[in-house]
Amino acid sequence: xxxxxxxxxxxxxxxxxxxxxxxEPRDWMPEEYRASLVRQMAQHAHSxxxxxxxxxxxxxxxxxxxxxxxxxxxxxxxxxxxxxxxxAAETLxxxxxxxxxxxxxxxxxxxxxxxxxxxxxxxxxxxxxxVDGAAITNQxxxxxxxxxPYARAMVRICKEESFHQRQGFELLMALSQGTEEQHxxxxxxxxxxxxPSLMMFGPPDDESAHxxxxxxxxxxxxxxxxxxxxxxDIAVPQAESLGLTLPDPDLKWNEERGxxxxxxxxxxxxxxxxxxxxxCNEQRIGQRRRAHEEGAWVRDAAAAYAQKQAAQQxxxxxxxxxxxxxx
Ligand code: FAQ
Numbered sequence: 021x022x023x024x025x026x027x028x029x030x031x032x033x034x035x036x037x038x039x040x041x042x043x044e045p046r047d048w049m050p051e052e053y054r055a056s057l058v059r060q061m062a063q064h065a066h067s068x069x070x071x072x073x074x075x076x077x078x079x080x081x082x083x084x085x086x087x088x089x090x091x092x093x094x095x096x097x098x099x100x101x102x103x104x105x106x107x108a109a110e111t112l113x114x115x116x117x118x119x120x121x122x123x124x125x126x127x128x129x130x131x132x133x134x135x136x137x138x139x140x141x142x143x144x145x146x147x148x149x150x151v152d153g154a155a156i157t158n159q160x161x162x163x164x165x166x167x168x169p170y171a172r173a174m175v176r177i178c179k180e181e182s183f184h185q186r187q188g189f190e191l192l193m194a195l196s197q198g199t200e201e202q203h204x205x206x207x208x209x210x211x212x213x214x215x216p217s218l219m220m221f222g223p224p225d226d227e228s229a230h231x232x233x234x235x236x237x238x239x240x241x242x243x244x245x246x247x248x249x250x251x252x253d254i255a256v257p258q259a260e261s262l263g264l265t266l267p268d269p270d271l272k273w274n275e276e277r278g279x280x281x282x283x284x285x286x287x288x289x290x291x292x293x294x295x296x297x298x299x300c301n302e303q304r305i306g307q308r309r310r311a312h313e314e315g316a317w318v319r320d321a322a323a324a325y326a327q328k329q330a331a332q333q334x335x336x337x338x339x340x341x342x343x344x345x346x347x
Contacts, residue, residue: 135298148188
């Protein structure tokens with residue numbers, strides 16, 4: 021490519037992003053834009069897949085058939101989200117195998133939140149209310165991401181996440197209004213999940229390596245701190261209607277700012293979890309690797325079936341004359 025053509029393509033890309041047009045897979049894009057999207061989308065997809073584990077832990081112990089059916093549907097939705105996101109990432113020229121390999125070898129991250137344990141049934145409610153609530157707050161703006169396939173995947177994901185959030189809220193409400201013991205269990209779960217949920221939004225803006233560039237490219241629409249604040253403002257009245265307390269003595273309405281002030285987040289804990297030292301990092305990645313190895317036969321069988329189908333199509337006789345071969 022000549023320098024002139026390169027400059028023209030870069031100018032056209034910048035103009036399209038500035039005009040809020042979508043960038044599509046066949047459009048020219050800067051390599052750094054492509055790499056940053058693969059990085060974020062892969063991390064997002066991995067989070068959906070690893071995020072199945074803490075809740076799946078409770079499927080066999082759900083307190084009723086209704087709760088079990090709801091939880092199974094939710095965990096399956098998370099698998100679906102991971103798959104849409106891997107497919108969307110593949111449109112950028114990467115492969116699912118490559119992304120999974122990077123997850124399994126620790127070269128790509130997944131959300132810090134899934135390195136915390138689910139100790140009681142109430143944790144399923146706290147994850148739905150707080151973790152899915154934080155996920156929606158972060159992800160609704162991604163429906164307007166400059167990269168078309170990511171933006172479109174997010175529309176469906178956000179609709180499903182809204183249902184997840186509501187089921188968590190409803191579950192916690194039932195516990196909060198139940199016996200004293202159930203109320204205490206709900207409160208304990210909220211106490212443990214509140215701070216890690218605030219960390220999901222990423223480091224503070226002045227330590228966020230990618231925010232400025234991602235916002236300029238309209239991959240991200242708001243900064244980490246803006247979204248964290250939005251989430252706190254949404255969660256406070258919801259906690260009140262649940263009859264539960266958020267574990268932060270510094271949480272209070274600030275009339276001047278028109279927002280809630282909140283206490284200091286333990287960023288040392290956040291970075292430590294990212295380094296692999298959270299309570300469940302080893303368990304989560306170990307289980308993911310095992311599931312991948314144990315699923316090898318399914319992938320082999322699917323590939324062999326696809327090959328057989330392709331070969332049959334090539335040698336196919338006119339319809340109706342080749343029924344046996346297709347079985
Ligand atoms: N955990 O420069 P920034 C869900 C990393 S889905 C781990 O601020 P960026 C659904 C970051 O990657 C939850 N790592 O980064 C569900 C970077 O490292 P790198 C996932 C984190 O990209 C619910 C470094 O720190 N959602 O919950 C975290 O501009 C229930 C510097 O950070 C998404 O992925 C973290 N929390 O902003 C499933 C949404 N935060 O890459 C099951 C899409 C930051 O240089 C059950 N992603 N890092 O090695 C995003 O919006 C962004 O990527 C952020 C981070 C906001 C997560």
